[in-house]
Amino acid sequence: MRLLRRRERPPDIDGLAADERVLSWADTDDDAFVAATPLGLWWPGPRRIAWEHVVKATWQAGVLRVVEGDVVDDLLLVDRPPVAVRLTVPRDLPPTVRKRVEANIVARELVSVPGGAVRFVSRRLPGRDGVTWWAHLEPGTPDTPELRSAIAARIERLRGGRAVG
Missing domain, CATH: 2.30.29.30 (Pleckstrin-homology domain (PH domain)/Phosphotyrosine-binding domain (PTB))
Incomplete structure (x- = not known):
């Protein structure tokens, strides 16, 4: 019976950062x-x-x-x-x-808006200090200029008035 087994070697990945390792x-x-x-x-x-x-x-x-x-305008996370x-x-x-x-998700909140809902999500940014907030429109919620303006104002408040991300 073998007490010590060799650990499987992870695959080689082209593009892996120098300090990045396979978990x-x-x-x-x-x-x-x-x-x-x-x-x-x-x-x-x-x-x-x-x-x-x-x-x-x-x-x-x-x-x-x-x-x-995909992050759009540093506001929306679009599927x-x-x-x-x-x-x-x-x-x-x-x-x-x-x-x-x-x-990766620090906090989230669902906010009702005319015609649907927006989920605000605070996320950690791996390899960097701090977090950022993005919004995710719930299915069926219309993406309008007025809604984007309201999302931008709320995200600015959530970020403490400073741009992060």
Whole structure:
């Protein structure tokens, strides 16, 4: 019986920052991998999705689905279409992703607005001090100039009157 086992070596990732390390990874059904680092989730391609841009991540029936958001005007986090990959050897990637996404969110509040709702979310920016606030329009909420103006004013107050992010 072997008492000491060799630890599996994480995959090599092109583009990994010099001080970035792989925390967890999973093999996919197309002979690729998904990896988590302190800065983000490396998706097949490879490309890094920064933790602060992960709007939603789910793992169900062996499939990891991620909704990434684009920051618009340093105010809104707008959903991209979801991406999904089947994990054949998940290792501890799904709980690592959950932990990282949850740890990235500092605070959130849902505010009713005419025609819908806006979710204000305070997020940590990995590798930098402090947090920033962004707004996420709930489905069906119209994006209007008046709403953007109100969002900008509220975010400025939430950020303490200084631009962060």
